[in-house]
Amino acid sequence: MNKWLFLVIAIFSEVSASLALKAALEAPAWYAVVVCGYAGAFALLTVCLRLGMSISVAYGVWGAGGVTMTALASALLFGEDLTWLMGLGMALILAGVLAVEIGSHQPERIAIPEEQ
Template identity: 50%
Template sequence: MRTWLFLAGAILAEVTGTLSMKAALEHPALYVLMALGYACAFVFLSLTLRSGMPLGIAYGIWGAAGVALTAAASAGLFGEPITPVMGIGIVCIMAGVVLVEVGHRGEEKPASARIDLPPRRGEDA
């Protein structure tokens, strides 16, 4: 559960950073929010990976959800259109991520392919 919360935080922070970039064109002070959004996105994505989610899955979901949410929010906040072709593209991206996730669940990595990270400071080995 914690892994998914970290990933949700990464997605929301990245979308915030991206939307702030557009808004900062009119209000330059928002470049600070943009930088904070991207920094937080990478921190949360790192925590997601640290929690055990494979990179390909985490990055795929992060990217696809970011594209979909940014497009939807841009339509609402900035009046940018979402054409039918764009909608189909977003659905295809999301479907691809679902297929990668489903395909991953059936695969168990051999012990030799696993990467064991050292425990964080303050954690027992």
């Protein structure tokens, strides 16, 4: 399977666990989802690393995706505030992760033969 697919599933697992943590405040049975979600997220993140994804890219995308999706989902599910400043912050986080991803690919150097 593709390492990016494992990363996307890891993000969804972590977001589910974070949202369940909020739900567990009212219904403690949700703590089972919290434990399974975080354990699954870390296991899937490990798979991404074993498949060759760099830690800077994997953790950056995982963190940025998790923060963004959790903020959006908590606004929808729990009625939490979502302000324009938070949106700007999420955009900056995503831009930073994109910069790390692009920067992680070194350009190929073309050897130019020396003139004699």
